[in-house]
Amino acid sequence: ALLGRLLAAYEENSVELVGAISRALAGGATDEVRRGAHALKSSSGNVGAERLFELCRTLEDAVRNRRLTQLPDLVRALQQEHGEVVEELRPWHRRRSA
Numbered sequence: 001a002l003l004g005r006l007l008a009a010y011e012e013n014s015v016e017l018v019g020a021i022s023r024a025l026a027g028g029a030t031d032e033v034r035r036g037a038h039a040l041k042s043s044s045g046n047v048g049a050e051r052l053f054e055l056c057r058t059l060e061d062a063v064r065n066r067r068l069t070q071l072p073d074l075v076r077a078l079q080q081e082h083g084e085v086v087e088e089l090r091p092w093h094r095r096r097s098a
Helices: 002-026 030-048 051-066 069-097
Strands: none
Touching: 002 030, 002 069, 030 051, 030 069, 051 069
């Protein structure tokens, strides 16, 4: 049951972070993009979402190195991968929470 609750919390928090990253990008707030990617990277690593972890790392690096033209494509890839992670974890954490 604990693992199910942890995965449910990851889903909720990660959805919020992806939304914050998307809004920050739309508003040109690149430091917020980087902070959101860092937070999502940490939590994604904790649940074993390795591709999402790497995308977050790449996004952080792109902001840090001012490769801003890459950000829209990276955020789109992050959104897609996050959706896949959530779909993969959702049935698993529902079984464990029951």
